[in-house]
Amino acid sequence: MVMETKSIPILLLGCGGVGRHLLRHILSCRSLHSQMEFVNLIPGGCQLFTDSEAKGKIIDVARLLSTSTGLAVVDCSASSEIVDTLKEVMSLGCCVVLANKKPLTCAIEDFEKLVFHFRRIRFESTVGAGLPVIASVTRIIASGDPISRIMGSLSGTLGYVMSELEDGKPFSQVVKAAKSLGFTEPDPRDDLSGMDVARKGLILARLLGWKMSLNDIKVESLYPSEFGPGSMTTEVFLGSAISQLDKSIEERVTAASSKGNVLRYVCVIENSRCQVGLQEIPKDSPLGRLRGSDNVVEICSRCYANSPLVIQGAGAGNDTTAAGVLADIIDLQDLFK
Numbered sequence: 001m002v003m004e005t006k007s008i009p010i011l012l013l014g015c016g017g018v019g020r021h022l023l024r025h026i027l028s029c030r031s032l033h034s035q036m037e038f039v040n041l042i043p044g045g046c047q048l049f050t051d052s053e054a055k056g057k058i059i060d061v062a063r064l065l066s067t068s069t070g071l072a073v074v075d076c077s078a079s080s081e082i083v084d085t086l087k088e089v090m091s092l093g094c095c096v097v098l099a100n101k102k103p104l105t106c107a108i109e110d111f112e113k114l115v116f117h118f119r120r121i122r123f124e125s126t127v128g129a130g131l132p133v134i135a136s137v138t139r140i141i142a143s144g145d146p147i148s149r150i151m152g153s154l155s156g157t158l159g160y161v162m163s164e165l166e167d168g169k170p171f172s173q174v175v176k177a178a179k180s181l182g183f184t185e186p187d188p189r190d191d192l193s194g195m196d197v198a199r200k201g202l203i204l205a206r207l208l209g210w211k212m213s214l215n216d217i218k219v220e221s222l223y224p225s226e227f228g229p230g231s232m233t234t235e236v237f238l239g240s241a242i243s244q245l246d247k248s249i250e251e252r253v254t255a256a257s258s259k260g261n262v263l264r265y266v267c268v269i270e271n272s273r274c275q276v277g278l279q280e281i282p283k284d285s286p287l288g289r290l291r292g293s294d295n296v297v298e299i300c301s302r303c304y305a306n307s308p309l310v311i312q313g314a315g316a317g318n319d320t321t322a323a324g325v326l327a328d329i330i331d332l333q334d335l336f337k
Contacts, residue, residue: 008329008336009069011061013054014077018099018125021322022076029326055085062089070336072329075100076322083110090117095335097328098123099321105199108211120335122328127154127200128295128315130324136299136311137207145301147208149308150269152297153290154200156316157183157191158222158265160293166262171222171249172242179238183293183316187234192222194265194276201267201274210272220277222249222265256280262288286310293317 010026012019058073065071071094075082080102087110090096096114098104104111104123115121124134133152140147153159160183164174175192178184184191198217205212225231227241256263261280264287268275281288290296295315298308314320 009065009071011073013075017318018321019076021318022325025322025326058085062092062094066092066094087113095120095332099125099325101126101199105202111206124328125321125324127203129320131311131313131315133297140301145303147301149300150204152267153264154197154267156293162264163291165253170246172246194219194221197267198276205269205274218275
């Protein structure tokens, strides 16, 4: 079948880990998508601008291309300051693809404005990297099947930590190993705080129509506030403080094991509430069988009441996330001329 060749102008925000991998994916997948041409809008490659310069240039490009070829603004940054710019480019008729969770977890009014033109926004990679979590939730909702519960291990880092604790390893040792393997942020407390999982949970809850904010989510941190970044450096935390948490974590692992359960760090969305933290999970359940850094999400609805829809796979990593972003871009191709 002969397909029409299309050109999708892409304005990439954020040339960090995910952004760089996305560029590699675009180049390596040209043969698979020969009908598409990815255009670099900035001659010479990536450029750095100040915040005011960047916003002006983004809006100028969006205004120029929105009425001609169209434009996909792809946000692979970690900025919480970009939401106003994204709303403006959406209002001009452009498409938006997000790997950045923060624009979707700011004020509910901003979220609603971003997703108002749902056909022109994609954000699969904000939850579960390349796993089809967002797509599954939206398809179930679109079918009229009410979702009653979503439960999942949404952090590859914490999934790895929890599964390693089952083998009797001290919490401090596992966290340090995870950092050395590149599974954690430079400061592991960014993962251990649970806030990244909370943001993912908030996105899912808002998709269900719940008008929630991050402050409405009960989040259990795996370290006390006195061990926080405002009280000590990363070096001190990993050097001496974290070992003080070993005993309490070990006691919880042992208590779960005595009941035939395992300890998992999960997000539960149910009854208009969202909570994030440690829970005892049956060992023979999909979440209980989880090993390593995979993500697992269970979705319960009327159609999936007795046997939940289970989505499992690699849910972290720049490469996997970038692949999900590229798939989102390709999914928008029919909107381009």
